[in-house]
Amino acid sequence: ETGVTQSPTHLIKTRGQQVTLRCSSQSGHNTVSWYQQALGQGPQFIFQYYREEENGRGNFPPRFSGLQFPNYSSELNVNALELDDSALYLCASSFGGGRYEQYFGPGTRLTVT
Amino acid sequence: TQLLEQSPQFLSIQEGENLTVYCNSSSVFSSLQWYRQEPGEGPVLLVTVVTGGEVKKLKRLTFQFGDARKDSSLHITAAQPGDTGLYLCAGAQEGGNKLVFGAGTILRVKS
Numbered sequence: 001e002t003g004v005t006q007s008p009t010h011l012i013k014t015r016g017q018q019v020t021l022r023c024s025s026q027s028g029h030n031t032v033s034w035y036q037q038a039l040g041q042g043p044q045f046i047f048q049y050y051r052e053e054e055n056g057r058g059n060f061p062p063r064f065s066g067l068q069f070p071n072y073s074s075e076l077n078v079n080a081l082e083l084d085d086s087a088l089y090l091c092a093s094s095f096g097g098g099r100y101e102q103y104f105g106p107g108t109r110l111t112v113t
Numbered sequence: 114t115q116l117l118e119q120s121p122q123f124l125s126i127q128e129g130e131n132l133t134v135y136c137n138s139s140s141v142f143s144s145l146q147w148y149r150q151e152p153g154e155g156p157v158l159l160v161t162v163v164t165g166g167e168v169k170k171l172k173r174l175t176f177q178f179g180d181a182r183k184d185s186s187l188h189i190t191a192a193q194p195g196d197t198g199l200y201l202c203a204g205a206q207e208g209g210n211k212l213v214f215g216a217g218t219i220l221r222v223k224s
Contacts, residue, residue, distance in 0.1 A: 048210050
């Protein structure tokens with residue numbers, strides 16, 4: 001069974017740029033949730049994709065967007081990067097729209113300078 | 114607003130000691146999950162509790178879900194240096210699709 005993978009591992013961007021982060025879900029899972037974890041804090045829910053549709057969104061501005069592909073992998077896009085976007089971005093894979101246990105990938109560390 | 118309050122925020126103990134981490138909320142959760150996270154890595158699921166009053170054991174770790182499903186605790190017996198890490202509790206609300214996380218408890222076990 002393949003676990004959750006994310007790419008890239010680390011990324012450095014300049015304020016105002018755009019970034020795309022990628023996540024491959026665990027085999028058999030059809031739901032991907034994205035979380036932002038700032039240093040010293042717990043993860044904060046960004047949004048979730050279930051069967052290629054957005055299935056809930058946290059308190060993040062529209063410049064955070066995403067999509068899910070037919071193979072249930074997912075992308076997180078962030079436009080007009082701000083310094084406060086620097087964080088560990090985590091994706092979590094699950095089944096059934098997040099009603100069941102969520103399994104996390106290793107994360108992408110984004111630094112905005 | 115953090116719906117889940119974890120305490121303590123930081124714990125530094127000697128190998129062999131026991132400890133308890135608490136996770137409290139005024140909200141009811143349909144389930145609660147505990148994770149352990151190493152620096153620079155994603156959280157690793159330890160356990161999920163679903164029923165009020167439920168107790169689950171994982172080797173030296175004991176997890177309890179409150180009767181009203183608003184709080185939970187994690188007890189570690191005879192802590193070892195390998196237990197060092199960030200412990201996170203996360204709740205799923207009824208009909209919801211997201212996990213609400215506490216801020217975490219940093220545990221350091223010294224040998």
